[in-house]
Amino acid sequence: MAAVNEKVKALLDECEKAAKRILEHAEDRGSFLIISHRDADGLSAAGILGTALLRVDASFRIRIERWMDEKVADEIASEKDFFIIMSDMGGGSLDIIKEKIKGKTLAILDHHQTASVHDESIVHVNPSLVGIDSALDISGAGTAYLTAKAISERNVDLAHLAVVGALGDLQDKYEGRKLGGVNSLIVEDAVKAGYLEVETDILLFGRETRPIHKALAYTSTPFIPGLSGEEDKCLAFLTQHGITLKKDEKWRALRDLSFEEKQKIFSSLSEYLASMGYKSEVAMSLLGAVYVLTREEAWTPLRDAREYALLLNATGRTGKAGLGVAICMGDRGKCLEEASAALEEYRQIITFCLKWLNANPDRIEEMENIYVVHGGQTIDEKVISAISTILSTNMPKIEKPLIAYSLVPEENLAKFSARTVEALTSRGFNLGEIMRIAAEKFSGNGGGHNIAAGAHVPIDRKDSFIKYVDELVKINLQRLKKDGS
Secondary structure, three states: OHHHHHHHHHHHHHHHHHHHHHHHHHHHHHHHHEEEOOHHHHHHHHHHHHHHHHOOOEEEEEEOOOOOOOOHHHHHHHOEEEEEEEEEHHHHHHHHHHHHHOOOOOEOOOOOOOOOOOOOEEEOOOHHOOOOOOOOOOHHHHHHHHHOOOOHHHHHHHHHHHHHHHHHHOOOEOOOEEOOOHHHHHHHHHHHOOOEEEEEOOOOOOOOOHHHHHHHHHHHHOOOOOOOOOOOHHHHHHOOOOOOEOOEEEEHHHOOHHHHHHHHHHHHHHHHHHHOOOOOHHOOOOEEEEEEEOOOOOOOOOOOOHHHHHHHHHHHHHHHHHHEEEEEOOOOHHHHHHHHEEEEEHHHHHHHHHHHHHHHHHHHHEEEOOOOEEOOOOOHHHHHHHHHHHHHHOOOOOOEEEEEEEEHHHOOEEEEEEEEOHHOOOOOOOOHHHHHHHHHOOOOOOOOOOOOOEEEHHHHHHHHHHHHHHHHHHHHHHHHHHHOO
C-alpha cells in the first residue's frame, strides 16, 4: 500500500506542476487551446478543463480529434500564441509532437502508454510514467480532474465527470464491476461533494429511463444474442419469467423493481447465457456497481454514469462532439435533446453491426494467435472500438487478442481496434506496444494500453499489418512462456 501511495503522490506532484504552469499563463491573460480525444473519456476531460479555465477567467478554445497524427500536429503548430493542453491523447505521440510542435507552450494530460522521455519544454502528466496502471486505475479525465483540483479545490465538484470518463474507458474491472486504484479516490471526492452515490444493481442500459424490456434490448455489454436489439423478444422473455412490466398502465423501469424481481431477471439471464455456451463471467458482468449522479434529474440518460458515458461516446462518434463537451460543462435543454438523438443513432449503428456479424460469422477469422474481425466498409469506423470491446467480452471462448477493422476509403485508411484479456496482460503481455510497432512498420500510427489499443494504416498495407500483428503476438507469447510468466 505504501508503494501505491508513493506512486499516487508522485502523480499528484506532477499535476501540481501542470496546474502551476496553467495558472501562470492564465494570470498573464494568455489563451489556451484544449485538444482532446473524441470518446467519452476525452470529452469528459475537455469538459473538466474547460470548466476549470472558465473559473479562472481564462480565454480558451476546445478542439476534439480522432487521433494525433502529423496532419493534426501541423495544424496545431500553425496556431498562434496558445498554451496547448492535450487531454486523453498525446502521450503516445511524443515523437510527432516534438518534431512538429516545437517552441509551443505545451502540457500533456494523458493516460496512454508513453516513452519516458524528459523534455523541459513539455509538461507531461501521465500515470504510466510513475508506475500506475493507466489502463485500469485512472483515465484521461481522471488526470485532467486531478490537475483541475490542483488549480483550485473548488473543482472537486468536477470529480463525477472523471468517474464518467473512467467508466467510458471501461475501467470498472475491479470486483463487483467497480472502479479502483486512483479512480477510487476520485469516486470518494465525488461522493463527498454530493454529486455521486454508488449502489449495486443489474447493469441494464437505461435503468433510470427506459421500460424494463427496452433496457434489456438496449444492453450491448454484454451483447445477448436473441435479446439485444430485439424489444419484442425481450418483452416476451421477461413476461415468460413472471416479470410484471406495467403498473397502473405505466411501464416500469428497472429502478421500480423489487430485489426479488431483479434477482429473478438475473437468474433467468444467467441460465439463458449458459444455455448458449457463454462463460459464467459474462452473466456476472450484468451485476455490479452503479454510479448514480445525484444532481442530475431522474429519468434522464445523465443520471446513470455509464449511460452518461455512452451518450458522450455517441456525440463524439457521430460527429457531434461539441454537444458532449457542452453537456459536461453544464448545458442541458436542447443540447441534451440533440445528444439523446445522437445516442439513439449510435445505438442503432452498433446493433446493426452486431446483428450483421451474427449473421455472417465468417467475418470473424481465427488466425494462429489472434482473432480478426473483418468489418470492411459495413462496420462504420465510428463504432469499431465499441464493436471490438463488445466482442472481446462476449465471445464464449476467446483466449487470444482480437483485432477488428473498418475501411475508410476516403482517407485511404484501415482503422483497427484491438482488445485482449487480463489473463495475458497480467503476465506482462502489452497489446498497445504491439500495435504501435506494427503500425509504424506499415506507415501508420498505433498504440494505447496493454489491454486495449488501436491503429490506422494505409488500406493497401492492411493484410501485411494483420499478419505482422499475428507474428508479434506469437513472439511475445513465446517470450512469456520462456520467462515462465
